[in-house]
Amino acid sequence: MLGRTANGLFWMFRYLERAENTARLLDAALRMALTRDLVTAEAEWRSVIATLGLQAPYEAANEGYDGASVWNFVLRGPSNPGNVRAMFGAVRSNARMARINISSDVWEAVNDNWMKLDKLLARPVGQTAVGEVLGAIRRAGTQVHGAFDGSMLRDEGYHFSRAGTFIERADSTARILDMKYFLLLPSLSYVGSSLDTGQWEQVLRSVAGARVYSWLNAGQIEARGIVDFLVLDDRFPRSLAFCRNALRDNLSALARMHAREGRCNALMHEADARINHLTVDQIFDQGLHEFLVDFLSRNAAISQAIAEDYRFHA
Structure with missing residues (x-):
């Protein structure tokens, strides 16, 4: 192609x-x-x-x-x-x-x-x-x-299309969560203070996750549960974990079709190593904003590597 x-x-x-x-x-x-x-x-x-x-x-x-x-x-x-x-x-x-x-x-x-x-x-x-x-x-x-x-057809075109979808979806979820978190909890205090439930529900609506989150958590709206859901729950198709897994699968499929792995695959492996086995407590310990900034940076680097590996502008 x-x-x-x-x-x-x-x-x-x-x-x-x-x-x-x-x-x-x-x-x-x-x-x-x-x-x-x-x-x-x-x-x-x-x-x-x-x-x-x-x-x-x-x-x-x-x-x-x-x-x-x-x-x-x-x-x-x-x-x-x-x-x-x-x-x-x-x-x-x-x-x-x-x-x-x-x-x-x-x-x-x-x-x-x-x-x-x-x-x-x-x-x-x-x-x-x-x-x-x-x-x-x-x-x-x-x-x-x-x-x-x-x-x-599940060919190269399919996998390039899906890679674009999940790069963009992950970027959007991370940006919404980062911005809303700053607005809802502007201090550096540890999560646990009284927060505006309506605003957190709005975060979930922004990623089409309000109903399923409520079902999974018996209607309890709280910051820790929402971060766990939007970052680590690989069952939800707009979570960072789901997007990361789907992107990895599509990049792996492209590597098999081209009989070689590129820099985008190597960066994907590094991103996996960074996030695998991470817990919500560890995310808050290091800082949610810092985690999301790192995620966005890695996501952008993978996108750029895809363009270079497959000569998008050749």
Whole structure:
């Protein structure tokens, strides 16, 4: 497979995952803002922009942190080149680049949803429409992933696509957990203080994990359990452990197909050694923020190594 094609598939699914994760983050913030006072709601919208790393461009274009300004900036803002409308345009562009390597079902799911979302985001999104728009973005991700799982040959293209998905998903979960942890527990004290249950539920909603976490933990919401769930529980498909395992499997499959392991496989082995047998107590002892920063750095290094090993830009 040509490096440019592998690059197209890898980034097609990174952008798809990023768009869906962004919609979930906005949806969770919207739920929280609607049930809190204006000061808390503003802090919630501010945290969305901080989690996405968009403080500077947002503040250059907007005076305050009201909901409509935030979601329009994130979804379609012209001064935000990484807005969701542009993300889904990148999904379609990469799908077109790799057209002969994806099924007709996948192309139709991408193209149909791109046309729908482009129309929905062509004008400012108001309070009455934002829920519909966020739902359409989440459904777009579900439909493309469903078409992909149900119609794609398990060849190189499949594994590059899945690698992109899990690199991006792990990055999103780690960033949401890190940012929310700082907002919820700004002091350096050990976890155990009284925390805002509603905010922790919002963390879980941001990664589509509120219902399953509640089921597993008899409805008890507390920081230690949430970190254990989102970092170490390899049963949950958006946890760091699940993403790490899935990424390792897809990189191993690519190595077998190419009859060699690359630097990305070596970095994956190092990441495994760093996390294997780690407990939630050990994570808090070393510092959750420090652990997540290290995880994000290793995740980014693996992504870069994939591009180099398979000559994405050759």
